Amino acid sequence: MKVLVVGSGGREHALCWKIRQSPLVKTLYCAPGNPGISKHAECVDIKVSDIEGLLRFARAEEIGLTVVGPEFPLSLGIADRFAEEGLAVFGPTRAASEIETSKVFSKNLMRKYGIPTAFFSAFADFEEAVEWVKEVKPPLVIKADGLASGKGVFICRTETEAVEVLDDIMRRKIFGDSGDRVVIEEFLSGEEASFFAVTDGTNVLPLESCQDHKALLDGDQGPNTGGMGAYSPAPVITPELTQEIMRLIIIPTVKALKEEGREYKGVLYAGLMIEGGQARVLEYNCRFGDPETQPLMMRMNSDIVPVLSAVAGKGLSVEKVEWKDAASVCVVLASKGYPGDYKRGAPITGLDIVEGMENVVAFHSGTSAGNGGIVTDGGRVLGITALGGTIPEAINLAYQAVGKVNCDSLCYRTDIGKKALRHVLLTGPQGSLKNKES
Ligand code: AMP
Ligand code: GLY
Numbered sequence: 001m002k003v004l005v006v007g008s009g010g011r012e013h014a015l016c017w018k019i020r021q022s023p024l025v026k027t028l029y030c031a032p033g034n035p036g037i038s039k040h041a042e043c044v045d046i047k048v049s050d051i052e053g054l055l056r057f058a059r060a061e062e063i064g065l066t067v068v069g070p071e072f073p074l075s076l077g078i079a080d081r082f083a084e085e086g087l088a089v090f091g092p093t094r095a096a097s098e099i100e101t102s103k104v105f106s107k108n109l110m111r112k113y114g115i116p117t118a119f120f121s122a123f124a125d126f127e128e129a130v131e132w133v134k135e136v137k138p139p140l141v142i143k144a145d146g147l148a149s150g151k152g153v154f155i156c157r158t159e160t161e162a163v164e165v166l167d168d169i170m171r172r173k174i175f176g177d178s179g180d181r182v183v184i185e186e187f188l189s190g191e192e193a194s195f196f197a198v199t200d201g202t203n204v205l206p207l208e209s210c211q212d213h214k215a216l217l218d219g220d221q222g223p224n225t226g227g228m229g230a231y232s233p234a235p236v237i238t239p240e241l242t243q244e245i246m247r248l249i250i251i252p253t254v255k256a257l258k259e260e261g262r263e264y265k266g267v268l269y270a271g272l273m274i275e276g277g278q279a280r281v282l283e284y285n286c287r288f289g290d291p292e293t294q295p296l297m298m299r300m301n302s303d304i305v306p307v308l309s310a311v312a313g314k315g316l317s318v319e320k321v322e323w324k325d326a327a328s329v330c331v332v333l334a335s336k337g338y339p340g341d342y343k344r345g346a347p348i349t350g351l352d353i354v355e356g357m358e359n360v361v362a363f364h365s366g367t368s369a370g371n372g373g374i375v376t377d378g379g380r381v382l383g384i385t386a387l388g389g390t391i392p393e394a395i396n397l398a399y400q401a402v403g404k405v406n407c408d409s410l411c412y413r414t415d416i417g418k419k420a421l422r423h424v425l426l427t428g429p430q431g432s433l434k435n436k437e438s
Pocket of ligand 1: 143186189282
C-alpha cells in the first residue's frame with residue numbers, strides 16, 4: 001500500500017517512523033515533511049493547506065491511505081474532499097472537526113449531552129461578556145472561539161485582566177475572526193492529561209494515556225506553548241479512570257457527534273483535568289497531540305496501519321492495540337525566544353550520536369537542511385524521545401540523549417516526567433506504571 005502523511009512536525013515524524021515499520025506499506029510519502037521525516041518517507045513539496053494539490057498527488061500516486069496530522073487542513077475540509085473522490089483518509093470531516101475549531105460548538109455539545117466539563121457561557125457581544133465577568137468574578141478562563149495557534153486561552157485572576165483579554169480578543173481582534181465569539185468558563189484545578197481514542201464513528205478504541213507539559217519553564221512556569229515534552233503512560237490515569245473516561249466522555253462524545261449529523265472518524269483527543277479521581281474535559285482536538293504522539297508511537301507494539309486503515313475504510317475491526325511494557329518520555333528542544341520571536345538557521349550537531357543510541361529517537365519538528373547540516377527552523381525544533389522500563393529510566397535516557405545535542409539556540413525543560421514520579425512514589429516503585437493493554 002502507498003501511504004501519504006500530511007504535515008511537517010514532530011507528530012508527523014513519529015507517525016511516519018511508526019508507519020514505515022508496517023509490512024503493509026510499500027511506499028510512504030509525507031507532505032511537506034522535514035529532514036527527519038525524509039529518513040523514513042519521500043517528502044513531497046505540497047503545503048498542508050493546498051487541499052487540491054494534495055488531492056491531485058494522492059490520485060496520481062494512487063495513495064491507499066492518507067493520514068492527516070494537523071488540524072488546519074481538517075478545518076479546510078481535506079477529509080471531505082478526499083472522501084468525495086473516493087480516497088481513504090484518516091481524519092474527521094470539516095463539520096466533525098469543529099469539535100476543535102469552535103470552542104462554542106464543543107462546549108454546547110458537552111452541555112447538551114451531559115459530558116463533564118467546566119461551567120461556561122458563550123458571548124458574541126463584548127459588553128455582555130464584560131457584564132458577565134463582573135457577575136461571576138475571577139479566577140476564570142477566557143477562550144477565543146476559533147483556532148488561535150494554541151494561544152487563545154487566558155487564565156484571568158482579576159476582573160481588570162479579564163476585561164483586557166476580552167478587549168484584545170473581541171474588539172482589537174488579535175485572533176481575527178476566531179475572536180468573534182468567546183467562551184468564559186470556570187477555572188478548574190487538578191492535574192492535566194491527554195486521552196486519545198480512535199474511532200470510525202461508532203466503534204471506539206482507546207490508546208494509552210499521556211501527559212503533556214504545556215508551560216515553557218520548569219515547574220509549569222512561564223507562558224503556555226504547544227507542548228515542551230510529554231510522557232506515557234500517565235499514572236494519573238489509572239485503569240479504573242480509563243474506563244470512566246470512556247464511559248462518561250469519549251463514547252458519549254462520539255455518539256453525540258453522530259446524533260448531530262457530524263459523524264467523527266479519526267483520533268479524538270480529549271484534554272482532561274483530573275481532580276479527585278474524576279475527569280472533566282478542558283478541550284477536544286480532532287487529531288493526534290504534539291508532542292504526545294512521539295512517546296505514544298514509541299510505546300505502540302501493534303502495527304498502526306491496520307488501525308488507521310480500518311478507521312478510514314471499512315470500520316474498526318481491530319479490538320485492541322498492544323503496547324510495550326515500558327514508559328516513554330519526550331523532551332522538546334525549542335528555539336530560545338519561543339513561544340515569542342526566535343531566530344532560525346542555527347546549526348545543530350550531535351544528532352548522529354543520538355541516532356546511534358538504542359531506544360532513543362530524535363524526532364524533528366522545526367528543522368531544515370542547511371549547507372553544512374541540520375539547522376533550526378521553527379519554535380519547537382526537536383523532540384528527543386526515549387523508551388525505558390520505567391518512567392525514571394526513560395527520563396534518564398532522554399536527558400542523556402538531550403546532552404548529546406549541541407546548538408546555541410536551543411532550550412528545554414529539565415523536569416519532563418517529574419509529575420509522574422509523584423504518583424510512582426505514592427504507588428510504589430512500579431505502581432501504575434506497569435503496563436496494561438488497551
Ligand atoms: P485548551 O486549549 O482549552 O486546552 O486550554 C489550554 C490550556 O489552558 C489547558 O491545557 C489548561 O492548562 C488551561 N485551561 C483551559 N481551560 C481551563 C480551565 N477551565 N481551568 C483551568 N485551566 C484551563
Ligand atoms: N500537545 C498539545 C496539542 O497537541 O494540542
